[in-house]
Amino acid sequence: MLDLPPHAAEVAAEVTALADLPASLKERAEAILDHLRRVIPFQAARIALLDPELRQHDLLACHGYNDRIRAYMTTREDYDEIESLGLHGTTPLHVQDLPVPSEEIRSWMELFRPAGFREGLGIGLVTRDGHQVGLLGLNTDSPAYPSPAACQLVQLLAPTIAYAVDPLRSLTVLARIVRGMTAATVLTMSGGSLPLPGLPTHPLLEADSAVLSAAVAHLGGTPEYATFLAPYERPPAEAGHVRITLLGCEGPPPRHLRAVVAVGAPGNLCGLTGTELEILGALVDGAPTASIAVARGIPVETVERHLERVRIKLAVPDRITASLRAVREGLYVPTELAAVTRS
Structure with a gap:
């Protein structure tokens, strides 16, 4: 005893x-x-x-x-x-x-x-x-x-x-609030990742993945939150995409934990095609039509037609509003992920 x-x-x-x-x-x-x-x-x-x-x-x-x-x-x-x-x-x-x-x-x-x-x-x-x-x-x-x-x-x-x-327990609770979440990890300040207790991980969330690099680029707001789409061909993908949601780790230490990165079903894509989602990503980055055309190797006129279809599908009056809605609802593929897809 x-x-x-x-x-x-x-x-x-x-x-x-x-x-x-x-x-x-x-x-x-x-x-x-x-x-x-x-x-x-x-x-x-x-x-x-x-x-x-x-x-x-x-x-x-x-x-x-x-x-x-x-x-x-x-x-x-x-x-x-x-x-x-x-x-x-x-x-x-x-x-x-x-x-x-x-x-x-x-x-x-x-x-x-x-x-x-x-x-x-x-x-x-x-x-x-x-x-x-x-x-x-x-x-x-x-x-x-x-x-x-x-x-x-x-x-x-x-x-x-x-x-x-254990701070990872609190972050697990945070990840569970993401609608449709199927996997999650914690992004660290060095760009690595840590598993969350009780939650599965995902191939797109492995250390040094393009998705985690994109996550780093999209953090920085107050509060730190972002959502976007990543090309992926296996479940829970729909129309070849999954949704990536980023939730910044604000508040108490430790300081090396940067953000929760969750993977889930893409949700309503408003009928946007993969190409249109990637062009929206370039638009969100501020790229002009000519630069989008050069990067994709297509005529400027083709980009213009895609942008017009995007405007109609999103029911917005112009490209600026289309870009704002894309950011708010995560209806775009970041340029760095689109480049990975086409490589």
């Missing part, structure tokens, strides 16, 4: 319950620290989210540290030190358990110990499916704490805490 602190079962039940409450990540993190304080007498604590692209942590909840320590906690130097000491692992480590003596740890000797801390505990926040979310760190003014029983409790709760503050 595990040696746990008094009231550990009650605290564990409360942490498990709040993990699914409709609250922000910060609110969950703050509540978790409040519950832990009931069984672990710590003077300072942080829950930080991992930013693997910048190799830094973003502080989600942080209490009891001075400004110098808080500033250090968001640096790459702190990230590298934590990684080298094994604090991203799933076993809680005291300062006295670290692989090097505390006297050789610069941050401990220059920051934490002068601030009055005499012991600490750190553990990686890793979900049960192996997704690294961040770090839980506690510090005390007594070498007697955190106790071995407290370490046992922290180790048991760490996957639940990771689940509670």
